[in-house]
Amino acid sequence: MKHLIILGDGMADWHVPQLNGKTLLQYADTPAMDWLARHGCCGLLKTVPDGFHPGSEVANSSILGYDQHRVYEGRGPLEAASIGVDLQPDDLALRCNLVCVEGDILKNHSCGRLETEEGDQLIRFLNDQLANERVHFYTGVQYRHLLVIKGGDKRLRCTPPHDVPGQPWEQFEIQAEVPEAEETAALLRDLVRRSQELLPTHPLNKERAREGKDMASSIWPWGGGYRPQMTPLTERFPEQISHGAVITAVDLIRGIGRYAGLRVINVPGATGLFDTNFEGKAQAAIDALLGSDPDSPAGGEDFVYLHVEASDEAGHDGSVPLKLQTIEDLDHRLIQPILNKFLAPLLRDGEAPTPFDSSAQPLPPISIALLPDHPTPCAHRTHTAEPIPFAIYYPGIEPDSVQTFDEDAAKGGAYGLLEGDEFIQLFMTK
Secondary structure: OEEEEEEEOOEEOOOEHHHOOEOHHHHOOOHHHHHHHHHOEEEEEEOOOOOOOOOHHHHHHHHOOOOHHHHOOOHHHHHHHHOOOOOOOOEEEEEEEEEEEEOOEEEEOOOOOOOHHHHHHHHHHHHHHHOOOOEEEEEEEOOEEEEEEEOOOOOEEOOOHHHOOOOEHHHHOOEEOOHHHHHHHHHHHHHHHHHHHHHHHOHHHHHHHHOOOOOOOEEEEEEEEOOOOOOOHHHHOOOOOOOEEEEOOOHHHHHHHHHOOOEEEOOOOOOOOOOOOHHHHHHHHHHHHHOOOOOOOOOOOOEEEEEEOHHHHHHHHOOHHHHHHHHHHHHHHHHHHHHHHHOOOOOHHHOOOOOOOOOOOOOOOEEEEEEOOOEOOOOOOOOOOOOEEEEEEOOOOOOOOOOOOOOOHHHHOOOOEEEOOHHHHHHHOO
16 A cells, blocks of 8 residues: 655634635535545544644654654754755754845745745855854755754754744844753744844845845744654554655755655745645656656555645735635645546546545555645634544545545544544554
């Protein structure tokens, strides 16, 4: 049995008054998601353990069954793994956003739309001006980069920038949680303030300002930690997974994948935004599972974690129309092609898909799970920790009574409320 997890980052939401009180998943046109719910079984999953911030690093690694009390080290080390930075034992790795600060206000966490090539120019500039034997910046993707402090102390109070858009940035300066960490905190505060002096002087930022675009006018370090110890999925599920892969446009998910022992598949045109290459990601997953990808092992991957960031970014922007579009694009442009390949004939000419028939289907049987990692409500513009809906379908499953994929319907699913490693154990043993 092949196993595929389709992760729509942040697509869960609250009930929205302008959508007649419906959530976005309830309001959107999602025939493929609803097919998985109707022909499979549903439930709710608590992806954020008590006491943890509802970040994507926590939620995604929890979905894979990792105990956060044992493995959590923040986003920084995951970014490092994604871009190939081999952390030493005393290296403190921090996620380093390029953000837009205007006056006293953090305008946004992402400089509007910043291309990776632009980010690379600015990170190189910061290295020229600020790096030394202890401090080094590394280019990531778009606005998401990496800062490594040799000998740094991780016991810091840092605020994710996407949690506080539109607020005075000085209220959220990095603070030490213990006296021993004050030297690291002071170093980081100094780097932030020096970056705010330097970055607006760069020609790229001056050009962005002339074009009416947001400048990348400050760094924002957060999510610091050391190299985590994560047992690969191939060791945790040796009977089900000999080879696995992760498909994503986001460094942090690539990092989780690498530590989990998964091969990273990069898809051209995958941006992490609403304009990501949905069709390319779908085809990459199909090719990986069937072994059509030249880098796949013979017989294809046994497990694929297919992550799509678009809805999360739309939620951070607070845009209901854009988030609806990303949910429908995920359904129509990514999930439908996958279902039509493995479970054909599905969703043709508007018809409902038929159940998988292994006797008539030459392709390998597949188990598919669909879920977000956490809600990113448009009204809140950042992550929340409520349990998220999930659906699991595999050949021969006896469906429960759920007919649609959404937050409310999943409450009546046969799986009830799961937490810890219950979801991945349930999914991988089917």
